[in-house]
Every structure is written in structure tokens, then in C-alpha cells.
Amino acid sequence: MNHRPITEDDLHAYVDHALEPERRAEVDSYLVDHPDVAERVAGFAGQRDLMRSALAPIAHEPLPAELNLARIIESRRRRPSPAWWAVAAMLLLTIGGAGGWALRGSLQTSPAGLTVLAQEAADSYNVHAPDRVRPVEMRASDSAQLVQWVSDRLQQPVKVPDLTTSGYRLMGGRLVATSHGPAAMFMYDDDRGSRIVVLTRRMSSADHDARMTAHATGNVTGFSWADAGIGYSLVGQVPPESLRLVANEVRRQVRGI
Amino acid sequence: MQDMLVQVEPLIPALRRYARALLRNRAAADDLVQDCLERAVSGWHQRRGDNVRAWLFAILHNLAVSQFRQAASRGRHVPIEEAGEGEFAGAAAQEHRLMYQDVLNKLAKLPEEQRAVLLLVAVEDLSYAEAARALNVPVGTVMSRLSRARERLQQEIDGVAGAPGNVVPFRSVK
Numbered sequence: 001m002n003h004r005p006i007t008e009d010d011l012h013a014y015v016d017h018a019l020e021p022e023r024r025a026e027v028d029s030y031l032v033d034h035p036d037v038a039e040r041v042a043g044f045a046g047q048r049d050l051m052r053s054a055l056a057p058i059a060h061e062p063l064p065a066e067l068n069l070a071r072i073i074e075s076r077r078r079r080p081s082p083a084w085w086a087v088a089a090m091l092l093l094t095i096g097g098a099g100g101w102a103l104r105g106s107l108q109t110s111p112a113g114l115t116v117l118a119q120e121a122a123d124s125y126n127v128h129a130p131d132r133v134r135p136v137e138m139r140a141s142d143s144a145q146l147v148q149w150v151s152d153r154l155q156q157p158v159k160v161p162d163l164t165t166s167g168y169r170l171m172g173g174r175l176v177a178t179s180h181g182p183a184a185m186f187m188y189d190d191d192r193g194s195r196i197v198v199l200t201r202r203m204s205s206a207d208h209d210a211r212m213t214a215h216a217t218g219n220v221t222g223f224s225w226a227d228a229g230i231g232y233s234l235v236g237q238v239p240p241e242s243l244r245l246v247a248n249e250v251r252r253q254v255r256g257i
Numbered sequence: 258m259q260d261m262l263v264q265v266e267p268l269i270p271a272l273r274r275y276a277r278a279l280l281r282n283r284a285a286a287d288d289l290v291q292d293c294l295e296r297a298v299s300g301w302h303q304r305r306g307d308n309v310r311a312w313l314f315a316i317l318h319n320l321a322v323s324q325f326r327q328a329a330s331r332g333r334h335v336p337i338e339e340a341g342e343g344e345f346a347g348a349a350a351q352e353h354r355l356m357y358q359d360v361l362n363k364l365a366k367l368p369e370e371q372r373a374v375l376l377l378v379a380v381e382d383l384s385y386a387e388a389a390r391a392l393n394v395p396v397g398t399v400m401s402r403l404s405r406a407r408e409r410l411q412q413e414i415d416g417v418a419g420a421p422g423n424v425v426p427f428r429s430v431k
Contacts, residue, residue: 012404013385047379053353073258130303
């Protein structure tokens with residue numbers, strides 16, 4: 001009979017009880033024929049038992065008060081959440097117009113057009129990123145159709161940045177309504193489920209080109225810029241120093257460099 | 258938040274055990290777990306996938322790593338506590354206690370990345386895929402670190418430490 005060769009990985013999976021019964025039996029009979037390997041495996045299993053016994057008592061200790069999860073949830077509830085800050089920012093925007101927003105959120109002064117774009121991106125993020133059911137209209141698997149759709153609506157070829165080198169996978173996208181017409185929103189997430197959003201649309205002629213500008217509301221940070229009449233804004237609950245690197249990558253790709 | 262309570266609370270003892278095994282200091286480990294739980298509460302709705310355990314260990318591990326880095330850059334060390342006698346109550350406890358202490362001391366000699374894999378897989382029962390997610394490395398890396406960790410710990414136990422070149426890793430063709 002032809003058996004698959006036993007690998008080092010099989011031996012570890014054997015020790016960790018992670019093999020299918022059939023494969024386990026194959027390793028068993030291999031170990032019978034190879035006492036030197038069997039000895040090694042027995043050593044590994046011994047380590048495992050010893051470590052587990054040595055550390056087991058920790059898991060049986062009563063939990064200290066500060067690790068009471070119900071209490072942690074409760075104390076967080078009494079603190080204003082990021083969503084609350086978003087509402088506060090919206091109120092200020094309503095009351096004070098763009099000036100109020102700039103006071104509330106901008107880390108540095110930026111052209112009025114960019115400020116509005118940044119607000120739209122933050123709004124889209126706040127509405128769509130927490131959505132567990134349908135954060136995007138079209139999924140990444142249909143990205144060709146997505147690109148076709150948003151390019152048609154923006155009357156402009158739109159490129160979806162590939163952010164895998166920055167650790168973010170494309171989830172998909174949707175069309176977003178703004179006071180300046182349709183905008184394309186692309187959503188990405190990383191391995192920890194942290195989501196970021198790229199919003200892009202045409203800019204008015206006054207904001208044809210604008211340098212990259214940082215903005216923040218609560219812990220939602222963002223970077224916005226305009227290139228050849230197209231505005232881009234990247235937002236997420238990510239520290240600005242790491243988000244800036246992603247923004248640079250987006251800018252590099254949409255410029256086609 | 259009720260679903261969070263139900264899913265996360267039963268995992269807290271394991272998170273404590275992992276943190277304690279890495280840091281070997283009860284207060285420092287519990288601080289880390291507290292930090293981890295606070296982040297889990299605030300990020301609960303942003304998490305991805307159904308695997309809460311791998312997600313929590315990922316948060317905890319990242320916090321531990323950044324703590325190691327900070328401690329290293331400041332030249333500070335968290336004092337290592339020997340496990341207290343009370344922690345191993347029971348008849349055969351005393352003779353076992355020394356044996357347990359010994360394996361933990363030897364485990365502590367492994368590089369942090371090898372120790373983390375070994376603890377997650379062999380003690381916390383994470384699958385290789387879960388450990389890969391928690392450590393944010395490919396599964397192949399988990400396997401090679403696990404292999405190196407076990408070889409090295411065995412050398413420590415067998416008392417042939419200091420001669421890693423003598424051991425030819427056994428890895429047949431896949």
C-alpha cells in the first residue's frame with residue numbers, strides 16, 4: 001500500500017491530537033518502526049503534559065475584580081463612544097457649517113472642498129463600517145462589475161487601490177450620494193477586522209489639486225487630497241501614523257506610478 | 258453586549274494563563290488581560306469572523322509584544338515571580354512543584370516568538386490556523402516555530418543546551 005510520507009508537521013499534529021484518526025494510525029505504525037522518532041515524539045508529548053499541568057492552576061484562580069467583564073462593559077457604556085463624538089461633530093457642522101467642522105475636526109487648515117470631502121468620507125465610514133449585514137453593496141468578488149458601475153456613474157475611470165501590501169483586503173464597495181454628486185466608496189479590512197474606507201469623487205474646479213491633509217474626529221482619523229480634479233479621502237479608526245502610510249499607498253496607485 | 262459577555266467571559270481564565278506564562282508576573286499579566294478586555298469591548302462590533310478565541314488571543318498577544326518592546330527599549334524588566342506554594346495544593350504537590358517550576362524556567366529561555374506558539378498550541382489548544390491568526394503569521398511559520406520550540410525545549414530538558422547545531426531537524430519531504 002502507498003502511504004503519504006510522514007512529515008514533521010504530522011508528528012507535531014500527532015502530539016497535539018490534531019490528526020484525523022486514519023492519519024493518526026499511520027503515524028502510530030510509523031513510530032513502531034522508528035523508535036528513535038518515537039522517542040522524540042514522546043519527549044514532545046511529555047513537555048506538553050508538563051506545561052499544561054504547571055500552568056493549569058492559573059486558570060482555576062478566582063478572577064480579580066478588575067477582570068470582571070460585566071463591569072468593564074458597564075464602565076465603557078458610561079463613557080462617550082466614538083459614535084457619540086460623530087454625532088457631536090455632525091451637530092456642530094449643522095450649527096456652524098463647514099467652519100464648525102473645521103474647528104471640531106481638522107488637525108490643520110485645509111481647503112474648503114477637501115474639508116467637505118473628508119466629512120463625507122467620515123460619514124460614510126460611520127454609517128457603513130459598523131454594518132455587520134451589508135457594509136458594501138457589491139463584494140470584492142464582483143470587483144470588475146463594481147469598477148464598471150462606479151466608473152459609469154462618476155463618468156470617470158475609477159481605480160480600486162489594492163492595499164494587500166498594507167495588510168488590508170478589499171471587501172467591496174458602493175455608490176454614495178454627496179452634495180457634489182455620486183462618490184465611490186471602497187471598504188477594506190485587515191486580519192483583526194478593522195475596517196477602513198476610501199471615498200473618491202470629482203472635485204469642483206476650485207479644488208482641482210490639493211495636498212494631502214490629515215483630519216480627525218474622535219478616534220476616526222483620515223487623510224484627504226485631490227489629484228487632477230478627483231478627490232480622495234481615506235478614513236478609519238486607525239492611528240494616524242499607520243493610516244498615513246496606507247494613504248500614501250492609495251495615492252501612489254491612483255496616480256498610476 | 259450580552260452575546261459578548263456569553264462568548265468572552267468563559268475565555269478569561271485562558272487569557273490570564275497565557276499572559277501569566279508569557280510575562281511570569283501576576284500583576285503585569287492581569288493588567289494586560291484587563292487592557293485586552295477593554296479593547297475587546299470597544300472593538301466587539303468591528304471584529305471579523307466567528308472565531309472569538311483567536312481574535313482575543315491576537316489582541317492579547319499584540320499587547321504583550323508591545324509591552325516586551327517597551328520594556329526592552331527602556332531596559333526595564335518585569336520581575337519574575339516563582340509560582341507560589343499555594344498554587345499547587347494537593348498531596349503530590351511538593352515534588353511536582355519543582356518539576357513544574359523547572360519546565361517553566363526552561364520554557365522562559367526560548368525566544369518569545371517560539372514560546373508564544375508553543376503556549377498557544379500546546380497549552381491553550383488553539384488549532385494551527387487559529388494560532389496563525391492570533392500571531393498574524395502564515396500557518397507554515399507556526400509549524401516551523403513550533404518545531405524549533407519543541408526541539409529547543411527538549412534540549413533544555415535533556416541538558417544538552419548550547420549545541421543547537423548538533424541537532425539535525427527531521428523534516429521529510431512534503
